[in-house]
Amino acid sequence: MVAKKTGFFVGAVAGAGVAAAALAGVGMRMAPAHAAPQPGVVRTAAAGPMIFAPPPGAPMSFADIFEKVSPAVVSIDVSSRVDARSLQFRGFPFGLGPQGPQNKQGEEGGDDGQPTRPRQQSSGSGFFISADGYIVTNNHVVEGADEITVTLKDGRELKATVVGRDENTDLAVIKVQGSDFTFVNFEKGAKPRVGDWVITVGNPFGLGGTATAGIVSAYGRNLNDDSSSFVDYVQIDAPINRGNSGGPTFDVYGRVIGVNSAIFSPTGGSVGIGFAIPADVADSITKQLISGGKVVRGYIGAQIQNFTPEMAQAMGLEGVKAAVVAQITPGGPAEKAGLQRDDIVLSVNGVAIDSSTALTRQVAMGRAGEVLRLEVIRDGKKRFIDIRSGVRPSNKELASATGGGEEDENTGGSKKAEKPSTARVNVLGMGVAPLDGAARTRYSIGPDVKGVVVETVRSDSDAAEKGVNQGFVITSVNMKSITSPGELSTAVDAAKKAGRPTVLLGLADRRGQTALVPVKID
Known part of the structure; x- marks a missing residue:
């Protein structure tokens, strides 16, 4: 799933493929330039003017590549039942954006006359990676589906089943019955350069068989979500929208270089910033899903x-x-x-x-x-x-x-006395007090958390800017455990005398979740 960050929206598009030999190396007809271009000149401060030869002209048409690869791309319609309180537009994980033709909800009665969970209809894209019916798409396209219908370019509609899903990379494989489907290849070796042409084919807003073109904008993008722990995304500017999720991005040879997964947009529509899962990642994950139904890490x-x-x-x-x-x-x-x-x-x-x-x-x-x-x-x-x-x-x-409290690891140093000093101190823009029984009750802090409690935070302090709040527990300073406000003050003074501009605080919130936060010495 894409990052829980305002502005990121997942589209519906699928992509993956084991290309047919007949499609590998599909080229494009390049139109002759109307006039001979002049060499470009780039001036650099160190070396002066640098002359370079102009690149080949841009293709006048992407028709050849679309004609060859589009039969391998499919539209995916998904029906699922969801909790009425959690209805969302598939492809818009934050529930934002207007309802489109690919997102319809309805409610039906059960056998006992009572309403059942609402049925959600949504759509995305995908592509064949083998002749025997394996299709790659996004996990968020088919997650929770109880019925999946795949529509081919020739109009045939086939029922599909889920082979396997991997939420960490947002990839999934589904399968239809058959043995003679056109399919495409992942390009795991020669990656297009930033600035090279790419073309996407998919099902935006339910409009199947749609082609768009653009360039590779960047590599190694991080979406600040769970998937970015496993995926360095390819950024492209070929227009992709809701319904394109799971669809393929092709290079000019008809090879899949990515699986479209997300867009960045303040409105929900394409603004020229899309993200695709790289082909080498998609190839490895889909092979594991086909062989075992899941990815083991x-x-x-x-x-x-x-x-x-x-x-x-x-x-x-x-x-x-x-x-x-x-x-x-x-x-x-x-x-x-x-x-x-x-x-x-x-x-x-x-x-x-x-x-x-x-x-x-x-x-x-x-x-x-x-x-x-x-x-x-x-x-x-x-x-x-x-x-x-x-x-x-x-x-x-x-x-x-990780929802509950954690045991104090008590790293870096020996066990301190359980009973802290009663003195309250003001340090690093915070008012810090002993973690006694009253403080534990007031802030709902469990008995396993050891340290000192933050009672006040000055709004203009670096601690406040770093997200430290009232009720947090400071468990360590520079990786040394503390149990009293005096120990905190002494550790900060020592860091200041050593000429260090910051101290590293170990913090625990009210749930017991811990983190290390560097705070500037005031």
């Missing part, structure tokens, strides 16, 4: 976040790029192996880690039972931790597992 049981330059500065580790452990799942592989909250992860099996996304992907590549060797920094020293990988649960199971 490695899992260690740890919530992680980026180790930012601000964090590195606070810890005296300038220049270190890594991920940091924010929370450990009780009873999970990481806890059993001895990984701790606040551990800074530098590598997995020798592969350098420069972000939380890199760590997630590297762990996900592991097979269940495989030993993953993590290089970490703890208490300023490097060490290795071997973790036997488990199987990653579904997103729903993960969300359920």
Whole structure:
């Protein structure tokens, strides 16, 4: 699913393919230029004028490629029953946008005369990746479907069943009965360059068999949602709209270079910013779905976040790029192996880690039972931790597992006395008090959370800008556990004397969810 961020909307389009040999290498007829173009000149400060030859002229028509590949593209109509309170426009996960022809809702009576759950009709796109009926689309197109109808270019309507879905990459495979379908290939090798032509074919607003053209705008886009932990999206400017989700983006040789999945738009319509799942990712995922119905990923049981330059500065580790452990799942592989909250992860099996996304992907590549060797920094020293990988649960199971409080990992230092000092302090723009029984009752803080409680936050402070609120618990400073306001004040003073502009606070909210937040020293 696309990011929970205002302005992002998922379209309905499918894409994937194992192209037929007859389609591979499909070319385009290039019209001759009307006039010989003159060489371009680019002036650079260092080298002066640089002469370059002009590129070949743009194609005057995309008709040849459309004629060859369009029979492999299908329209997908989905019927599903949903909770009336959660009705949404499929392709608009935030329930925004006007109701279009591909999104219709109705309600029918049950056998007992009582209303059943409303029926939602929606549509998307997809494409054949094999002659025997396998079709690729987006997970959000067919998720929750109880009836799927596929319409081919020649007008035939076929019933389809779901073979497998992967919510983490928003890909799905469905299948229709038959053995002689036109299909297309994923292009996993030669990627178009930024600026190269691409063409999309799909079912926007229920208007099947629609072609649009544009260029590759960028690679490696992050949509700030769960899928971005596993997908670096291709940005294209070929117009795609609701109903295009799951459809293919082709290069000028008729090869699939991406599966359309989302658009960025303040209105819900195309503004020239669309996102496609790269072909190499789609090819790998769809093969796993066809062979086993699901995608199995490695899992260690740890919530992680980026180790930012601000964090590195606070810890005296300038220049270190890594991920940091924010929370450990009780009873999970990481806890059993001895990984701790606040551990800074530098590598997995020798592969350098420069972000939380890199760590997630590297762990996900592991097979269940495989030993993953993590290089970490703890208490300023490097060490290795071997973790036997488990199987990653579904997103729903993960969300359920992290809904409650977590045990205090008490990393970096010995156990402190349970009874804190009674003195309240003002530090970093916050009023901080002991976490006593009254504070636990007032802010609904569980007994397993240790630290000091934030009672006030100055609105112009860096802490407020970083999202620190009343009722948060500060559990550590620079990865050293604290249990009293005095310890917090002392740690901040020490960082100031060391010339550090920030301190790294370990925070827990009222649900017990933890995170590391760098806060500037006031």
